[in-house]
Amino acid sequence: MAVTESPLIIALDYPSLDAALCMADQLDPSRCRLKVGKELFTRSGPAVLEALHGRGFEVFLDLKFHDIPNTVASAVEAAAEQGVWMVNLHASGGRAMMEAAAARLAQQRLTTHLIAVTVLTSMQVSDLEDVGVFSAVSDQVTRLAQLAKQSGLHGVVCSAQEATQLASLCGDEFLKVTPGIRPAFAAANDQQRIMTPRDAMQAGSTHLVVGRPVTQAEHPMDALKAIEQELV
Numbered sequence: 742m743a744v745t746e747s748p749l750i751i752a753l754d755y756p757s758l759d760a761a762l763c764m765a766d767q768l769d770p771s772r773c774r775l776k777v778g779k780e781l782f783t784r785s786g787p788a789v790l791e792a793l794h795g796r797g798f799e800v801f802l803d804l805k806f807h808d809i810p811n812t813v814a815s816a817v818e819a820a821a822e823q824g825v826w827m828v829n830l831h832a833s834g835g836r837a838m839m840e841a842a843a844a845r846l847a848q849q850r851l852t853t854h855l856i857a858v859t860v861l862t863s864m865q866v867s868d869l870e871d872v873g874v875f876s877a878v879s880d881q882v883t884r885l886a887q888l889a890k891q892s893g894l895h896g897v898v899c900s901a902q903e904a905t906q907l908a909s910l911c912g913d914e915f916l917k918v919t920p921g922i923r924p925a926f927a928a929a930n931d932q933q934r935i936m937t938p939r940d941a942m943q944a945g946s947t948h949l950v951v952g953r954p955v956t957q958a959e960h961p962m963d964a965l966k967a968i969e970q971e972l973v
């Protein structure tokens with residue numbers, strides 16, 4: 742497996758194993774990691790993990806678990822046993838759920854990174870209000886990130902707009918995985934809280950999740966290189 746220093750994680754949001762592998766084959770495991778999400782995993786199952794690992798990629802399994810503590814701990818264990826580099830859950834599932842998941846990994850001596858989604862990058866303050874949360878987005882992100890840290894998680898998914906604040910509250914070592922990344926050449930699509938790759942790294946992101954700006958580009962590896970250029 743290639744161990745890359747790159748902060749880039751490319752989101753393979755595809756409806757089939759073939760389509761995902763077709764994209765993976767255009768990318769280089771020494772220059773990025775790959776993210777497998779709900780659609781692809783639901784359609785292809787663990788076969789996609791095997792295929793990507795076989796091609797040398799480290800994989801972030803993005804299934805955003807949210808359930809009772811025992812169920813989430815078992816799901817996280819199952820993911821880690823398949824050798825994924827990173828797995829996530831929703832911080833809003835609460836302290837007991839996060840502690841159970843972190844404890845299970847430690848008990849089984851599994852080294853997969855476990856991170857928590859704070860507030861989705863597609864959400865703004867009115868979306869929080871709809872679900873009964875009357876806080877500023879940044880306050881809610883901070884609350885959930887601190888809870889995740891206290892619960893033994895390795896980091897969070899948040900927007901880059903919150904990364905600086907989290908670096909000072911949770912430390913530089915605490916992972917800040919930030920989607921909603923839009924290079925100068927790309928459209929925002931459905932993302933609300935966005936930032937360019939360079940600004941996101943300067944703000945304290947440790948990893949950048951990039952989907953459509955690379956996967957829908959005519960030449961994905963060129964788009965990836967353009968993002969690398971923006972980072973130097």
Ligand SMILES: O=C(O)c1cc(=O)[nH]c(=O)n1[C@@H]1O[C@H](COP(=O)(O)O)[C@@H](O)[C@H]1O
Pocket residue numbers: 752754778803805829858860861862863898899920921922930932950951952953954
């Ligand atoms: O957990 C995630 O990866 C995630 C969390 C979040 O708050 N926002 C978010 O966009 N994501 C994921 O990041 C990717 C972003 O893709 P693009 O918007 O195409 O760059 C998608 O796979 C989303 O599922």
